[in-house]
Amino acid sequence: MYETKCDVAIIGGGPAGLSAAVAAKKEGAEKVLIIERDVKLGGILQQCIHPGFGLTYFNKELTGPEYAGAFKEEAKKLSVDALLDAMVLSVDGEEKTVTCVCSEYGVTKIHAGSIVLAMGCRERTRAQIQIPGTRPAGVYTAGAAQRLINRQNIVVGKDIVILGSGDIGMIMARRMTLEGCKVHAVVEIMDYLAGLTRNKVQCLDDFGIPLKLSHTVTRIKGNERVEGVYIAEVDENKKPIPETEEFIPCDTLLLSVGLIPENEITRGAEIEISPVTNGPTVNQYMETSKEGIFACGNVVHVNDLVDNVTVESEKAGKYAAKYAKGEMPSRNRTVPSVCGNNVRYICPQTINISGEDEKISLYFRVMAPDTGVFLTASSAGKEIYRKKELRVNPGEMCHVVINAADITGDDVTISVVK
Amino acid sequence: MEKEIICTVCPMGCHIFVEGEGDRIDRIEGFTCKRGEEYGRAEFSHPVRILTSTVKITGADQPLLPVRSEGPVPKELIPSCMEEIRNTVAKAPVGVHDVIIENICGCGVNIIASDTV
Ligand SMILES: Cc1cc2nc3c(=O)[nH]c(=O)nc-3n(C[C@H](O)[C@H](O)[C@H](O)COP(=O)(O)OP(=O)(O)OC[C@H]3O[C@@H](n4cnc5c(N)ncnc54)[C@H](O)[C@@H]3O)c2cc1C
Ligand code: SF4
Numbered sequence: 001m002y003e004t005k006c007d008v009a010i011i012g013g014g015p016a017g018l019s020a021a022v023a024a025k026k027e028g029a030e031k032v033l034i035i036e037r038d039v040k041l042g043g044i045l046q047q048c049i050h051p052g053f054g055l056t057y058f059n060k061e062l063t064g065p066e067y068a069g070a071f072k073e074e075a076k077k078l079s080v081d082a083l084l085d086a087m088v089l090s091v092d093g094e095e096k097t098v099t100c101v102c103s104e105y106g107v108t109k110i111h112a113g114s115i116v117l118a119m120g121c122r123e124r125t126r127a128q129i130q131i132p133g134t135r136p137a138g139v140y141t142a143g144a145a146q147r148l149i150n151r152q153n154i155v156v157g158k159d160i161v162i163l164g165s166g167d168i169g170m171i172m173a174r175r176m177t178l179e180g181c182k183v184h185a186v187v188e189i190m191d192y193l194a195g196l197t198r199n200k201v202q203c204l205d206d207f208g209i210p211l212k213l214s215h216t217v218t219r220i221k222g223n224e225r226v227e228g229v230y231i232a233e234v235d236e237n238k239k240p241i242p243e244t245e246e247f248i249p250c251d252t253l254l255l256s257v258g259l260i261p262e263n264e265i266t267r268g269a270e271i272e273i274s275p276v277t278n279g280p281t282v283n284q285y286m287e288t289s290k291e292g293i294f295a296c297g298n299v300v301h302v303n304d305l306v307d308n309v310t311v312e313s314e315k316a317g318k319y320a321a322k323y324a325k326g327e328m329p330s331r332n333r334t335v336p337s338v339c340g341n342n343v344r345y346i347c348p349q350t351i352n353i354s355g356e357d358e359k360i361s362l363y364f365r366v367m368a369p370d371t372g373v374f375l376t377a378s379s380a381g382k383e384i385y386r387k388k389e390l391r392v393n394p395g396e397m398c399h400v401v402i403n404a405a406d407i408t409g410d411d412v413t414i415s416v417v418k
Numbered sequence: 419m420e421k422e423i424i425c426t427v428c429p430m431g432c433h434i435f436v437e438g439e440g441d442r443i444d445r446i447e448g449f450t451c452k453r454g455e456e457y458g459r460a461e462f463s464h465p466v467r468i469l470t471s472t473v474k475i476t477g478a479d480q481p482l483l484p485v486r487s488e489g490p491v492p493k494e495l496i497p498s499c500m501e502e503i504r505n506t507v508a509k510a511p512v513g514v515h516d517v518i519i520e521n522i523c524g525c526g527v528n529i530i531a532s533d534t535v
Contacts, residue, residue, distance in 0.1 A: 049484040049486075069533060150482065
């Protein structure tokens, strides 16, 4: 077996891995190695040819390849190493080793000072949402269809129905329409849009594509190939109402029904996983429950904005470099971040109180949409943060910044209140 | 003519109502801020969009090159722009932001590469 060494090993070369690598280099790590299973760096952004990236980080609107390109370039300039066509099989959290198979060296073991997990996520498939009916060809996840159309020049069908109103689904509705397909409907089980309003306007309304809220696909028809789908309105318990069922002839069903963080390797390393995010729990340094193993990007929690991914990944890279050099802040005590009113989850889940003067960013998602609210943080029964927010939405990440010195209690509670 | 426009400048998504004809705007309401008002006026009279797509590329280890319009193009020209994009073949090597189609459909906007191939 081939063996090699590095200071910081990064698993995954998407925007999270690239940003972490650049930050680790800037923090002074000497040998930073990205291990990526694809033959190219850039991750999911390579197929996201639409604009909408970089609005907060670069202050301009870029496409996915441009956004990734900026970090690829910087990584190259800073001599970040990359092992491509290399699939990571396991991580040993105690030894700090990474085992992968790659076309160049075969089975390879990498000994690292610290490790960053940046494997992104994968899409939910038909199996996970259990649509009844036959199993014909023509059922794709939206991301798979996106990769085929944008990277491989393969259009998967002509008459399309899309299940799920997330951004990926809506962006694919526009993309397929521009390529000459007919998108008959975007069907959403919830009574509100899952993605950004801007995508509804520019991807659906611009092309007259109907959005069917509170509807779902009840059955798929077709033997060899999809011949159509049945859709129906759902009641308040999300149960289809039989009388409302209608048939839409189509040859393709695209599923845009959510993403799941890719954490087989994380589980294998016995790292604690949050049952809410399905990603590793982390502290403010993006360090997992195993010291010296960091995580960032969609592997931690599904992000809607790559700009947020970059910010948290820079933290992961910076502290991974510090860990490798033995310069982590001291660990005095750990407090959890607790979900209060209308908060679904918070990242980071724990905060290390190092005694240093420090600003701590907490990202969180709400459970239900609301308007005219305050985002608050409190510790030891005292409010330590309050910000007015005109509108909150489960699809858009919220953000508060607190001072470490204000955390006097045994936890920090985040609430969204009227 | 009356139009309801959902402002996409920020996540608030205000509903803006505009009444007028062509460049003439008689009434505009529903916006919360200045940026929204500007957006509402522009979207009513001259709606524009950034267009992104792919063109075929030869001499590369991939079949497609992602491209974008350098600036926004008039919304009504999008179908004809797509026609021109479909009929274009680029040749590697291409650098990010190289011009692939100059002045597409005569609207004064270039189609440029989104990636280095
Ligand atoms: C279709 C789509 C549209 C989007 N649109 C927008 C948008 O308009 N604006 C915006 O800001 N954000 C958007 N996003 C979100 C944004 O792209 C993601 O938040 C971001 O790409 C996450 O980065 P990542 O590095 O965590 O994951 P990824 O980009 O998925 O990268 C993970 C990398 O890890 C590699 N990997 C995984 N497992 C292994 C392994 N075992 N061994 C080796 N390598 C491995 C993968 O090959 C991949 O390259 C969109 C996402 C999708 C999917
Ligand atoms: S009008 Fe102003 S506040 Fe309302 S959505 Fe537009 S930019 Fe946002």
